[in-house]
Amino acid sequence: MTNPRALRQKLVAAPYLVWAAVFIVVPLAMVAYYAFTDPAGNFTLSNFHEIAGFSHTFILSIWLGLLSTIICLLISYPLAYLITRCSPKTQRLLMVLVMLPMWINLLLRTYALMKLLEDTGFINELLSLLHLPPVHLINTEGAVVAGMVYNFIPYMILPIYNVMTRIETPVLEASRDLGCNGFQTFRRVVFPLSIPGIVSGVTMVFVPSVSTFYISSKLGGSITLVGDIIEYTFNSEANYNTGATMSLILMGMILLCMLVMNQFTGGDEEAILV
Amino acid sequence: MKQKRSLSPGALLYLVVVFALMYAPIAVLVFFSFNAGSSTSQFTGFSLRWYLSLFQNRYVLQALYNTLLLAAASAVISTLLGTAAAVGIDRMRRWPRRVVNAVTNVPMMNPDIVTGVSMLLLFVFAGRLLHRESVLGFWTLLIAHVTFNLPYVILSVLPVLSRVDRHLSEAAQDLGCTPAAAFFKVVLPAISSGIVTGFIMAFTLSVDDFVISFFTAGPSFTTLPLYIYSMTKKPVRPDINALSTLMFVVVLVLLVLINLREDKEAKREKQKGARQ
Numbered sequence: 290m291t292n293p294r295a296l297r298q299k300l301v302a303a304p305y306l307v308w309a310a311v312f313i314v315v316p317l318a319m320v321a322y323y324a325f326t327d328p329a330g331n332f333t334l335s336n337f338h339e340i341a342g343f344s345h346t347f348i349l350s351i352w353l354g355l356l357s358t359i360i361c362l363l364i365s366y367p368l369a370y371l372i373t374r375c376s377p378k379t380q381r382l383l384m385v386l387v388m389l390p391m392w393i394n395l396l397l398r399t400y401a402l403m404k405l406l407e408d409t410g411f412i413n414e415l416l417s418l419l420h421l422p423p424v425h426l427i428n429t430e431g432a433v434v435a436g437m438v439y440n441f442i443p444y445m446i447l448p449i450y451n452v453m454t455r456i457e458t459p460v461l462e463a464s465r466d467l468g469c470n471g472f473q474t475f476r477r478v479v480f481p482l483s484i485p486g487i488v489s490g491v492t493m494v495f496v497p498s499v500s501t502f503y504i505s506s507k508l509g510g511s512i513t514l515v516g517d518i519i520e521y522t523f524n525s526e527a528n529y530n531t532g533a534t535m536s537l538i539l540m541g542m543i544l545l546c547m548l549v550m551n552q553f554t555g556g557d558e559e560a561i562l563v
Numbered sequence: 564m565k566q567k568r569s570l571s572p573g574a575l576l577y578l579v580v581v582f583a584l585m586y587a588p589i590a591v592l593v594f595f596s597f598n599a600g601s602s603t604s605q606f607t608g609f610s611l612r613w614y615l616s617l618f619q620n621r622y623v624l625q626a627l628y629n630t631l632l633l634a635a636a637s638a639v640i641s642t643l644l645g646t647a648a649a650v651g652i653d654r655m656r657r658w659p660r661r662v663v664n665a666v667t668n669v670p671m672m673n674p675d676i677v678t679g680v681s682m683l684l685l686f687v688f689a690g691r692l693l694h695r696e697s698v699l700g701f702w703t704l705l706i707a708h709v710t711f712n713l714p715y716v717i718l719s720v721l722p723v724l725s726r727v728d729r730h731l732s733e734a735a736q737d738l739g740c741t742p743a744a745a746f747f748k749v750v751l752p753a754i755s756s757g758i759v760t761g762f763i764m765a766f767t768l769s770v771d772d773f774v775i776s777f778f779t780a781g782p783s784f785t786t787l788p789l790y791i792y793s794m795t796k797k798p799v800r801p802d803i804n805a806l807s808t809l810m811f812v813v814v815l816v817l818l819v820l821i822n823l824r825e826d827k828e829a830k831r832e833k834q835k836g837a838r839q
Contacts, residue, residue: 302651302663305644305713309666312710316681317669323684368581371574381825385818386582390589392814396773396791397807401588404595404603411591414604439588500674503773507795516676523680523778533684536677543674 320540323533336534343518343535350514351542353430354499357437358445361494362487364438365445369486370479372446373453384450391443398440399507406432406508428510436504437494444493452486453479488550496543515539589811596804603804613805620802626790633701633786634769637708642762644709645716646754650746652717653724671714679778682707686779699781707779708769715768716761723757724750 327333372383390398405411406426413423426432456479464474502516515535522532570578591603599608617623652663670678682703690698727750735745751758773788780789794800 300651301647302655305648305651305717306663308644308710308713309663312682312685312706313666313669316678316685319684319688320677320681364581367577371570371578374570374574381822383578383582385822386585389811389814389818390585392767392771392818393589393807393811394771394773394788394791396788396795397592397803397810398588400791400795400803401592401807405588405591407604409604411604439585442585496672496674500676502676503792516674519676519680520777523683529684529687532680536680540673540677543672547672 320533320536323529324537326530328530336530339531340534340538343515346513346515346518347538347542349512350499350516353434353437353514354495357434357441357498358491358495360434360438361442361445362491365442365449365490366483366487369446369449369453372450380454384447387443387446387450395440396503399436399504402436402439403427403507406435427508428512430509430512432508433505433512433514436508437498437501440504441494441497444497445490448489448493449483449486452483456482492547492550495546499543500539589807592804593808593811595801596808598801598804601801603801613802614809617802617805617809622785622790623787623802623806626785626787629701629784630770630787633704633708634766637705637712637769638762638765640705641709641712641716641765642758645713645761645765646720646758648713649717649720649724650750653721667714667717669714670711671718675711675772675774676778678711679707679775682710682775683778697781699779699783701784703779703781704776704784704786707775708772711772711775712765712768715764716758719761719764720754720757723754727753 324336325332325334327335372380372387375383403410407413408423408425408427410427412426416423460478460482461474464478469477499514500516501514502520505512505514505517519532519535519539522528522535595603595606596613597609597611598606599610599612600606652660655663686698686703690696731749731753732742732745735749736742740748771788772786773792776786776789777792780786785793791803791806794803794806
């Protein structure tokens, strides 16, 4: 099948393949190169030893990322379900309301939240008007999690809503005709069918949460996450070796999570087919 | 299922509370953008001074121009490259196709900070090769934006392309078209919806990007998100409130317009269906 026409048709992808090789594959290789060398360019594993001192930062990042992902899921799942129960016109309106904040820059959304949570911010001003004691909200882990949930929750609602709208009414009716009550229908039909949406929502919230640096620096005060350290080592210290090592580990971690998640859906898709 | 359309009061309350929380910070910002004072917690009187100061700020206007220029350029390049790539990938056999798809997914799956950092390393290396102090600027930003836009274009075109009947293109060629003419006359119109979606996605992603730009931009070329970043570093900048409000209004208008158009199209489809 090596006629010239087929060859030419494959060649249209060539510019992209070159682009992807130079600007996707080579940069990743450079991250790996910097992670395994010292500033002079000699092979070393000392970067990884150095990173061991930051293990608490990694654990904190994963913990806060997980926490915000779980909170997003707990809020979004019922929300998406309720939206699918509305009339088509209301559904469209509500989905516009879900997507609208996504289009506003992350920096502005975080800034807005910061202005709300500050010690002299809107919430505390309201409390003092009501003669209530002030609450300290900003620069806590709670504020960082709130920032992650607030910024990334549309990415959880959207995929869950999308899979739920694809569950057709006859399927639900069949389940009821076969003797399931509302809860059983949910547990045996709606929930298994919505798992692909949950999985993509979870990755879309977890990845940006775990790797953020802006949210933690604005809402977390002295709380440092992996992203903050990568940002600092590249911009303030110009210490590319440490920064590259952290990026490599972060990438590996996320890849591992994705593999686990994919196993999850893979198995369930088969279950649905059976 | 008699009462499919009506929600219980508890469910309604839940919807209202979640949406209220989602919009509270933005509402506060919009409200205080009209504040005469510079506080974001105490309202001292109505004023448009922050809007005025925003429009007189030539850095903001320059950053806005830069952002739109970069978004347009990167969207055009990534749409051209990405559409061609999708056509080629569609013809690939299983094994090479898998490899290419895996590489294509990388910028989407990777955290933005890793993509940004990896491109910075490449640009620093290129700078060393060229014996230049720094190569960071418009061109590095353009390369970075095209790179993170490409997967979205390819993934919007590929599914549409796979639905196009291959025999159509062959029929056109049997009727005397050159393969290129067959592509432009038959295949391209059929996949135009995917291409438009990809272009719009690329444009909006580029306008919105902060993290990757943060690592690949130099001092010579500042985009709006980068300028906002430098603004939010200072403790009191009430003109941010005005800027946020304006951006919010622009997005709102755009979404409403898109929705209205979709409404119209849905209606037209319905009428068509009824006639048939």
